[in-house]
Each structure stands twice: as structure tokens, then as C-alpha cells.
Amino acid sequence: MTLLPAIRYRFMKDIGAPAAMRFAKMGKKRPARPPDPLFAPPLAATRRLKELISRHYFLSRYTRGAMPVAWVTSGAPVEILRPFGYYTLYPENHSALCGAQKVGGRMCAHAEEHGYSPDLCSYARIDLGHALTGNTPVGRLPRPDLLFASNNICQTVLYWYKILAARYGIPLILFDTPYRFADAEGGPDLEYMVGQMEAIIQQLEGISGRRFDREAFSRTIDLAKETSLLWGRVLATMKARPAPMTIFDAFAHMLPIVSLRGLESARGYYRLLLEELEERAERGVGAIREERKRLMWDNIAIWPRMREHANLFASHGMAFVTATYTNAWAETTPLLDPGRPLESLAKAYSCVILNHHLEHRLKLMERLIREYRVDGLVIHSARSCKPYSVGQYDIKRLLLERLSIPSVVIEADIADERAYAEEQTRTRLEAFFEALEEE
């Protein structure tokens, strides 16, 4: 770390970023709006979330020379990077952001013009589109110094990150998690993963020229675990009837647990959010004004359609109270154990639903359905995410057989707004609402 960039980063962090956030907020003073007929007043924490995200992307521009930057997959054990002081960015999160701003299609098209197939994941296409053209709605992303990927979420990330490694000429660290075909604990798979972790630490020491600080690592694990538990409690507030937030809110509030895990800022944020939600649940304030039925969501969000869908569901009194997606960051990270950091890290990251056999996912869904008193299931068959979408028709059939839970499948995409048929999706959803209302 050279002195000047380090001082500049420090200055931007302590003075520049807060000033920029204040400046951005000025002039945005909206007049008091009349109460929304569908939704409760917005959560106060949402403003803090927006600040957190803006600040995270804003500060990333001042890292050059001050600290190394790593691009990380959503399922990689980022805790291992923290003691080395990497500034971490998540291309998947950036792609979701592009999707939500409806520029995903345009960025995918850049990748397609360079020969990448439209059948590839749109997160990958958007990121490659960004890498090839520098286009991004967040202004500018810093060039990465390191790539860190794990195949616990899909195999696409390996090839996607190999392309990035070649393009930027930087090292790529891969963490391979054998697929869990059974529930068996320990064994050669665990040894294999712990072995990789040791090798990754050595690799990182070589790249960074720094010794691995095991104490700092344990503290990070502790912090990540506590943050995950807080996220789990945030989600659990939706067990209340009416639910104080919906999954559409959770899709937005999940950013810190995905991208800022193992950092103080994420823990602080969830303490704030949890307090507000618990208070709302206590007062019986529902996120939507009239909660008639409670639903579960399966698969990644349809980012470009969040607002439209939130309105459509709310206008029918349908509240999403749980999702396999948002739950993924609360499901296994509590397994983290600062006393046995490497082993627990391997366990937590290899047990995620996408790396697990279908019966496991089914049991998880059955538990969520019971705990959150779910009336119906909406299954997003995502064009991009094959590992998440395969087996959904079996899940649909089995949940109907075992728990009499009706469901509907909608075909869309996570971030490419071009793969969406508005009228057809609306008809499917409305038919599903009609069937639910008749029960």
C-alpha cells in the first residue's frame, strides 16, 4: 500500500463519501406523499440501505493503490479474504443492479455481439458486457486484482471467471465444493475442502505478500456468523401475520449479507433493520395493507420486474413471506464456528441448497411452508439459472402431493428483461390467485 492512495482512500471514506451521500440526498426532498393504498409506509432502514450501497460502489473507485480489489462469487467463502484486506465486489450483485435498472438486456447484448450465447446466464453476460465495454450504471467499477470463485452455486462461474482472469491478466482462486448427493457428514469431501482452504491461504499469502492473521480470521468468522443469524431473524419476522415486510423487500435488503458479509457495516445494518421490523410486527403493521394469502417464492428474483410484481401481488392481497433464495444466506452460515474456522467454513459453503440433492431442498421448503404458514408457491423458472430451475416441476408435484400446496410456474429471467412476456405471465399469476381465493 503506497501512502498517497491510502490517504486519499481514508479521506474519501471518512469525509468524501459521507459528504457525497449528503449531497445526493439534498434536492431529493420529496413532499409528503399520501398514504399508499397497497403498502404500509416504507421502512426507515431502506434509506440507510441505499446509502450503504451507494457508498460501497462510490468508495470502490478510490481503492487503486490503496488496497487490493477482489471480485467474488456470491457463494465463495469471502471470510478467508477479509484478513488480507481486500475490497470485495460481487459481479452477481452488480448484474442484479443492472437488471433492476432495466439495462441488463443492453449489457447482455454487448456480450452477445462478442459471440457469447444468449443461452448463457444473464449475470455472466452482463458482467462480460461490462468487462468488454466498461458500461455500467454505477459510474465505474475498479479493475480487479484477484478473482475468487466457488462452484457451490453453479459451474458457469468457473468459465466466466476464467474469461475474466484471462482478460485482466490476474490470478483466479477456485474453491471446489463436491456436490452433496447425500446428507453424510465429514468424510473425504470435508478433508478435500479443508485441504483446499489451506492451499488458498498459502496462495493468498504469496499473492499479497502478507502473513495470514488467524486471529483476525476467527473474528471475521464470528462477525459473519452473527450477521447471518441477524439476517435469519430479519427473515423470521415475516412469520408474523400480517408480515412486517415481504420477500420483495427482502430481495433489496439482502445485499449486505451477500456482498458485505464479514464486515461491521453489514452487522450494524441488520441490527437496525431487525429492530424496526420487530417493532412493526409487534404493532401488527403489515407490509401490504390487506394480507389475504401468504406465498413462498422459489428461485432468484426477477430483478427487472420487481416493482410491477410487488404491485400486482399486493393488489390481490398476496404477501410473499418466504423464499428459498433469501433464506440461502441464513440457512448454512450459522454452521460457522470461530473455534474450527476452516472445517466450519467448508461445511457452511458446501451445504447450500444449490449444491445439495433435491430431497434436501424439498425438506427445506416443507419446513418453510409450515413455519411461515404458506398458502401457495410461485416458482420462477429462470432462463439463466439452470441449477436452480432444474427439478422445479418435480418439486411442484411433490409439494402438492405431500402438503396440498398449490403452485404456479412463471417463465422469466433474473436480469435480462428481454426474456419476459408480460401478458402471459399476468394471466398465469391471476389464474393462480383465482384458484387460491376459491379455496
Added chain:
Amino acid sequence: MHYAAGIDVGSLSTEAVILDSEARIVGESILETGFHSTRAAEKAFEAALAHAGLPAEAIETAVATGYGRISVPFAAKRITEISCHALGAWRLFPDTGTVIDIGGQDSKVIQVGTEGRVLDFTMNDKCAAGTGRFLDVMAAKLEVPLEDLGRLSLEARGEATISSVCTVFAESEVVSLVARNHPREEIIRGIHRSIVHRVVSMVRVVGVQGQVTMTGGVALNQGVVALLSEELGRPVRVPAEPRTVGAFGAALHALKGGA
């Protein structure tokens, strides 16, 4: 006596059905939708009223369904065609467990429970394969009136193989079959087989239960009905007028709501 109306504004045609309080059909009409959904709905409604010999004021409640359901200003309620086909088919054949509706723009398979309730459904709405549109394109290519397709396919001695499930690619397969002077009847039968395969795979997703009733315009094609029944290994029943089942179901909903 009070009356109820159902209007089904589909992608190709618009139907209206008027029921008396005993749920007997007293008037019905079928028109092309054209480019203006609201006008099509009004015209179909007027035609059905004329058929019934009733003034518009006699109708207590109207329910709209189909893709144009949002464009029917005089409808008291809008209900999806999935619920309407289920209720309509169940009312015509009370032992119906599965409804197959092949319309102009999409096809659906609906599992029907007691009282015509929708238990589950699946739709093909992302491509033209397995829809009436597919037959439209093929009939034009072969210069056969749409309504003759069924009869011709039943007359075929053999069957051409159409392997693609995509309308555009299937059309090019038909072009090459025509180029080789393949008998037209056999090509038609091959086309029907292709659409039936698409629909049967949807039926398997939902699962067949009880008696199978087919609704929608394509049900008028006996060639498709015969192959569907062969592939499913069970009879497929078709109402006397399969095209108005959606509007009939909508009118039944109107009667329920208005009573």
C-alpha cells in the same frame, strides 16, 4: 327472469354467451377479434343479445375473460380464461378431470376439481408450437382451408415425420416435404402429430386425471382430437361448440356472482 353474459376476447376470435338464470344458453356469437378488442367485445355482445332476442338492460352481470379481458368496459369482473374453461367444461361434462384448451395464441392443460375449480394448470405461451397459430401457418403453406385439415389427416394412409417443435423450423421441414411431392394428407397428419406431442408433454406435467375434455378452436379438428386420444390412451371429449366454452364459463361466473 334475469340473465348473465360471458365475453371471451381471444387473440383470434371473440365469443359471447348469454345464460338465463337456470344456466341455459339463450344466445351466443363468435366473431373475429380484429385489431380493436373493445369493439370486438361490444359487437360479440350485441350479436349474442340479438340471438337471444334480449335488450342489453336484461343482462344483470357480465364477466370478461381472455387476453382482451381488460378491454371490456361493461364487464363487472375479469376472470382468466383458465378458471373460465375449467368451469365451462365441468358444467358441460361434470366428470371432467382434465381440460385441454388449444387456442390461437396459447394452449393450456387444466386439472379440474369439484365444482369446476382449478387444481393445477400449465401453459404453453412462449412459442407457437402446440397452438392454433401453428396449424394456421401450416394450412396456409399447404393451401388448405383450416377447417379441412382434420378431414384430410383422417384420410391419410401414412404419416410424414415432422421432427422440429418450432413453428419456423417445422415450416421449413414442410417445404422440403412439399418439394419431394410427399402426399399432402400425410404431411397434415405429421403436422398434427407434432402439435399433439407438444400438448401431451404438457398433459404429463400436470398429470391426467378423470375424463379429458378438449375446448378451444382446435378441438374442431377431428384429426388432432383422434391423435390426442391415441397418444393419451383414453377418449377425448369435445363439446358441440368448443370455441364458446371460455365465454360459457365466464357467463357461469357472472351468474354465480350476480345471484
